[in-house]
Amino acid sequence: MNKRNVIVYIAMSLDGYIATKDDNLDWLFAVEGEGDNGISDFYHTVDTVLLGKRTYDWIMDQEENFPYKDRECYVFTKSHMQDTEDVTIVNGDLIAFTNELKAKDGRDIWLVGGGEIIHHFLKADLVDQLRITIAPTLIGDGIPLFKPGYPQLEFELTGTKQFNQFIELQYVRKK
Numbered sequence: 728m729n730k731r732n733v734i735v736y737i738a739m740s741l742d743g744y745i746a747t748k749d750d751n752l753d754w755l756f757a758v759e760g761e762g763d764n765g766i767s768d769f770y771h772t773v774d775t776v777l778l779g780k781r782t783y784d785w786i787m788d789q790e791e792n793f794p795y796k797d798r799e800c801y802v803f804t805k806s807h808m809q810d811t812e813d814v815t816i817v818n819g820d821l822i823a824f825t826n827e828l829k830a831k832d833g834r835d836i837w838l839v840g841g842g843e844i845i846h847h848f849l850k851a852d853l854v855d856q857l858r859i860t861i862a863p864t865l866i867g868d869g870i871p872l873f874k875p876g877y878p879q880l881e882f883e884l885t886g887t888k889q890f891n892q893f894i895e896l897q898y899v900r901k902k
């Protein structure tokens with residue numbers, strides 16, 4: 728059985744934010760990248776997608792159709808919500824849930840975000856890879872990718888890719 732990796736694949740501003748405080752990503756979409764900036768290559772490597780409730784709401788607000796219909800999708804919330812035809816709601820212990828997921832056979836697992844959910848994963852040392860695409864913009868304030876409070880975690884730099892004005896940094900957790 729293959730080891731399934733939990734991968735944070737995400738874009739951030741040069742000063743470390745994933746969105747403005749009011750959930751705006753215009754600063755990101757304004758950057759000149761190249762092609763689809765590698766997203767479809769990455770998407771083929773995963774069969775499961777994990778989302779925090781605020782990120783899910785943001786996607787549902789922006790997109791006409793849920794973009795990850797062809798993957799197994801889970802949304803973490805502490806509230807009670809019905810599953811939809813596209814996503815399964817996870818209310819319980821997200822760490823135990825993810826460990827169970829990793830023990831099953833399958834491809835890698837994309838942890839889409841946002842910052843709050845990533846923080847829980849880092850605290851539990853559950854992130855196997857980081858793939859961070861940096862936009863050349865300082866936005867000054869916003870929702871940080873890394874909220875303080877997790878333990879020191881070492882990663883190995885395994886690659887970089889440039890997509891015009893974006894740079895993607897690829898790291899694997901050193902264990």
Ligand SMILES: NC(=O)c1ccc[n+]([C@@H]2O[C@H](COP(=O)([O-])OP(=O)(O)OC[C@H]3O[C@@H](n4cnc5c(N)ncnc54)[C@H](OP(=O)(O)O)[C@@H]3O)[C@@H](O)[C@H]2O)c1
Binds near residue numbers: 751780840
């Ligand atoms: N730049 C990018 O590539 C990128 C990627 C992803 C997201 N984003 C942006 O990031 C923002 C959202 O990030 P965020 O940090 O505010 O929120 P988030 O991590 O997406 O979601 C937070 C929500 O997750 C639920 N949650 C938190 N802890 C939980 C736990 N222990 N168990 C179960 N559910 C739990 C809670 O939902 P309930 O309140 O319902 O309980 C909480 O409000 C949006 O603006 C989005 O656009 C940007």
